[in-house]
Amino acid sequence: MxxxxxxxxxxxxxxxxxxxxxxxxxxxxxxxxxxxxxxxxxxxxxxxxxxxxxxxxxxxxxxxxxxxxxxxxxxxxxxxxxxPEFGEDDTxxxxxxxxxxxxxxxxxxxxxxxxxxxxxxxxxxxxxxxxxxxxxxxxxxxxxxxxxxxxxxxxxxxxxxxxxxxxxxxxxxxxEICGTDTKTGILEKYLSLDLRDKSPAVDIDFTNGLKVxxxxxxxxxxxxxxxxxxxxxxxxxxxxxxxxxxxxxxxxxxxxxxxxxxxxxxxxxxxxxxHKKAIKKFEKKRDNMNSLSGTSRENAINKEFYDRYLNEAISDEKLIVxxxxxxxxxxxxxxxxxxxxxxxxxxxxxxxxxxxxxxxxxxxxxxxxxxxxxxxxxxxxxxxxxxxxxxxxWNVETNYRDSSSPFGIKLSDRISGKPVHVDLSDEPMKQGIIKNRNKFVLGPSGSGKSFFTNGMVRQYHEQGAHVLLVDTGNSYKGLCELKGGVYFTYEEAKPISFNPFYVEGRPDVEKRKSLHTLILTLWKLADEKVTQSESVSISNAIAQYYQLLEKEPSLKASFNTFYEFLSGPYRAHLDTEKVREKDFDIHNFLYVLAPYYRGGEYDYLLNSEKQLNLTKESFIVFELDNIKDHPILFPVVTLIIMDTFLQKMRQLDGVRKMILIEEAWKALATANMAEYIKYLFKTVRKFFGEAIVVTQEIEDIIGNPIVKDTIINNSHCKIMLDMNDFLSRFDDIQRMMSLSDKEKDLVLSINRNNRPGAKYNEVFITLGGRVSKVYGVEVSKEEYVTYTTEQTEKMQLFKKVNDGMDISSAIQAYADELRAA
Structure with a gap:
């Protein structure tokens, strides 16, 4: 200086x-x-x-x-x-x-x-x-x-x-006050009006106002x-x-x-x-005003002001400062x-x-x-x-703060749009703000749900999480392609196909149980009773089938080979054991399962030639839009979903897991799936996991009595987007979501004052009802191209892929076109 x-x-x-x-x-x-x-x-x-x-x-x-x-x-x-910090490993x-x-x-x-x-x-x-x-x-x-x-x-x-x-x-x-050889202190920072750690020495000029x-x-x-x-x-x-x-x-x-x-x-x-000296000072002024009140009405009024001030100071015990x-x-x-x-x-x-x-x-x-x-x-x-x-x-507020946790996602503050690092899972759990990591996401069509969930899913996956998505509408197709994930969807020319019988090594109890449930679902109607002897027979069949696979390594696991095992070795075993038809009708069993065997109507469904171990696949999307109303395919696919995530829960110790279910009513239509969701929301936290349900209609959850209380009560993180479409019903939503009046005002403030010229939506997040904020969801052009659900834009992107570009190059090329437009 x-x-x-x-x-x-x-x-x-x-x-x-x-x-x-x-x-x-x-x-x-x-x-x-x-x-x-x-x-x-x-x-x-x-x-x-x-x-x-x-x-x-x-x-x-x-x-x-x-x-x-x-x-x-x-x-x-x-x-x-x-x-921001750019890293060599950045995606x-x-x-x-x-x-x-x-x-x-x-x-x-x-x-x-x-x-x-x-x-x-x-x-x-x-x-x-x-x-x-x-x-x-x-x-x-x-x-x-x-x-x-x-x-x-x-x-x-x-x-x-x-x-x-x-x-x-x-x-x-x-x-911190005086500074060191390498860092200036607050004294020097103030005198130079510069908060940088290396604030330079400056002149201070008082000759014409103030110049620092x-x-x-x-x-x-x-x-x-x-x-x-x-x-x-x-x-x-x-x-x-x-x-x-x-x-x-x-x-x-x-x-x-x-x-x-x-x-x-x-x-x-x-x-x-x-304080006592101040009281005496004002009493003296009051007395002066009183003595002069006869000469001026203004003095009389001022005397009353002093009286009221002194009375308030004494009667209300207020401190004069x-x-x-x-x-x-x-x-x-x-x-x-x-x-x-x-x-x-x-x-x-x-x-x-x-x-x-x-x-x-x-x-x-x-x-x-x-x-x-x-x-x-x-x-x-x-x-x-x-x-x-x-x-x-006094000023009582500051900017949004970054979470101190290394894990989290990037959102934006409401004033400038500056990125904020937000941990919705680990830090709130450690601080006792939430008791599980589950999330419930609600927002009408066009409110920006897909951009928020795509961004969250991407960032979770990039930080080591295994992600399983149940989608309707191809919301995650671009992201799945970019991540090299597994995308299951149904098309006439390329029907959906799995191989639930493929496992590495011997199947554990959970795997055998899920196969047992799958076979029963193929055999019995939803309201049809299963006897104890039938259940035991199927369990025995599964156990003996995998024993056979161990003895004959050249035999590949699939429904086809399982069906052949049932019609050959297992039928012979039943004859040897003299199992009565009324205890287990093998003829009826094989007849009902025949459509899923080679040459049957659904022979593609359980006989995928891809030997995928879905437990080890870190990004999986099940797109159900084309089969949500199919009486055969939908129940089977939901069981595959259950099995896949259960295997991840049980086998991937120390690995973060996320299951996200879009448009909940389509995935919760069956009793089996609803019971699974109920089980999942209550237990997934024990396996370093979180379950997320995303919907645009609150009735989709309310209308399912099995799931309603389970999802809402066991989702300690609630996320809501622009609710203007629901204003007439918001009181009901507030009650169901257990929102305080403060949280209600936060939700209804979404998108009311977005920055001019900036393209983004806002999102409300509450953690356990204790920490509630509204953030901006703003993305780059590359992210926009990846996340978009607009059909014409998706067609533009995948046309470049079909013309020979890899997905990453196609995203960058399309993003450059949008920036130049």
Whole structure:
């Protein structure tokens, strides 16, 4: 830091901090300051009740502090750019996503709190009393130990009160305050208005306003009662996201914080003076007004004001304090200075406050904002009020935070669209927010469900998860192709085909049980009774069949060879054992199963020549749209699905597993499948797995009595998209989904204020009813091409594939065409 242009004084001589010791700042006036970094609640996540609770905690904290204490809360909002980490192992879509968001501008927020114990009462200290203006600095004696001990004890209580309210406070260390050889500290960062770890030394010029290096500064303050509205609130309605039936709240000071899109610092001060002395001061003024009331009606009115103020202070036991707030904004572009002042002034006016620009006294306000120098604040810039009114001016919100978990998905914040790392599974489980990883996704057609679920599935798979999808509508065809997954669908020219009899090694109990269920499903009608002897006969047949396969390795497992085993060796075995026809009718059994044998109508279904071990395939899609109403194929396919995921659950220890069922009613039509879903949702968490149901009609779940309570009650993560199509029924949806009023307002705010020109949808996510947010779902062109469900766009993509391109090249080529269009 070089010259301070005030009579050629140097910053070294004028800077107010004497030393930093034991994580405390000690000023040359012998003021002692403890500094903290704060983590505030995330914006757009709080209800009116939450704001009241936070405000109550702030007020309570202020009341704890001893006389002659200054609370200085300093919120930095600095323009920044998103810089993702590109890795050599990034997939094509992951790389495209990072490029899409590369250098996305956003407003970075850092919040600091400075608690200063002044060495004397300085309520009359003015802008000419600061060290910046005095020629001689005489340090005062340090305070007595008992005074400091009282202060530090109160600081500890203050921290506890805020922590209990959900605010994280971290005390700054000596190095974080002063800096090191490689990293600048908060003192130097403030003096250069640069939060970078390597902030350069700059000149500070007070000759014409304030200029810090290349940054021209403007300051607007709330330092007079006349500047404020008649009443202060803890929160206010946020118009762009509010409607009459669903109000949406932000903190009262939010327009001066994250919602003010310029580089700025929002300083908030509360001065705790001697309360008894203040009472006497106002009583004296009241008496003066009373004695002069006969000469002026204005004096009589003022006397009544003093009476009401004093009565409230005494009867309600409120603490008299002084308060001040200011916005220090800056720009490096001279052409933007006018727009900067207009933006700040407009933000202040939106609070029904008078926008008063500081010109002559901007230097004093900037100087008082130095960490640890709040005791130098000019008293004429503050006003008397109660502690609860003063803390209404505090900013209580911050940006969306990234999850600390290495696992998760990327979504976007609502203000700038900056990517946010969100863990919906592991971290919430560890924190006890949820007790299972299951998810229920609801959104009408066109709301963006497929883009959200495609993105979630892709990112889970890229982080090692095994994914099994039950789809209707080819929503995942592009992604499955790109991932080299297995795609099962039915077409006349290429009917759906499996080989459930193929296993590596000997089948376990679960596999034999699933084959048993499959064979019974092929043989018996849904309402047809199965006798004990029939069940035992089938179990024996399966066991003996696999014994035969072990003896004859050249024999390939399939339904064909199983049928031949039944009609040959097993029939002979039954004759030898003299099994009666009424116990097990082998003739009827073979006759009913014949259509699935070679030459039968459905001989393709269970005799796939691909020897796929689906347990080891990490990406599998069952597309059921063409067979959802087929009385033969659909029940068989659902059993294959059950078997496949059960095998993954039992055999893939330590591997994350996901089963996602799109448009639930089609997959839950049979009693077998519904019972399976019921079992799955209750037990999958024990096997490091999660079950997800996606639907666009809530009645699809409600209408199935077996599944309704199971899915809703055992999905601790609920995800909803744009619900405008369901507004007339939303009260019913709210009850069924167990949404609070705050969550209802969040859901109904979806897509109300999307950024102009940006193409994306928003999604509401609640975890256990305890953590609820709305995120943006924005993707790159490559992801859009991969995820799209528009038929014409899918045709364009797969035409390139059919013309000889590999799927990755086709996606990139089509994405380039869309960007150029």
């Amino acid at each position: 070089s010259n301070l242009l005030l009579n050629s004084a140097t910053l070294e001589n004028k800077q107010p901090i004497y030393k930093v010791e034991s994580n405390c700042l000690i000023s040359k006036n012998a003021d002692v300051t403890v500094a903290y970094r704060l983590e505030l609640p995330e914006i757009f996540t709080l209800s009116a009740g939450n704001y009241e609770s936070l405000h109550s905690a702030f007020s309570k904290g202020v009341r704890i502090l001893p006389n002659h204490t200054v609370v200085h809360k300093q919120d930095w909002f600095v323009e920044d750019k998103y810089t 094509m879509l992951s790389h495209a996503y990072n490029l899409h968001f590369y250098e996305r501008p956003f407003l970075n927020h850092h919040c600091y709190l400075y608690l200063t114990k002044t060495s004397s009462a300085r309520d009359s200290w003015n802008s000419m009393s600061t060290m910046l203006s005095r020629s001689n600095i005489v340090p005062k004696d340090m305070m007595k130990d008992e005074v400091l001990n009282e202060f530090f004890t109160a600081v500890g209580q203050f921290v506890r009160v805020l922590s209990d309210a959900g605010i994280t406070l971290t005390q700054l260390t000596d190095d 290096g290349p940054r021209a500064c403007s300051c607007f303050s709330l330092g007079r009662l006349d500047d404020l509205p008649s009443a202060l609130q803890t929160e206010g309605k946020y118009g762009p996201l509010s409607k009459d039936n669903s109000p949406f709240y932000v903190g009262f000071a939010a327009p001066l914080a994250l919602l003010l899109p310029v580089n700025h610092i929002y300083n908030q001060y509360v001065f705790v003076d001697d 002084r308060a001040h707030a200011n916005v220090l904004a800056w720009t490096e572009n001279p052409h933007e200075e006018k727009a900067l002042r207009e933006a700040v002034g407009s933000a202040i006016n939106s609070l029904n406050c008078a926008a008063r620009q500081n010109t002559v006294d901007i230097g004093a306000l900037y100087w008082a904002g130095i960490p640890g120098n709040a005791g130098d604040f000019p008293g004429e810039e503050s006003f008397y009020t109660f502690e609860d009114a003063a803390t209404c001016l």
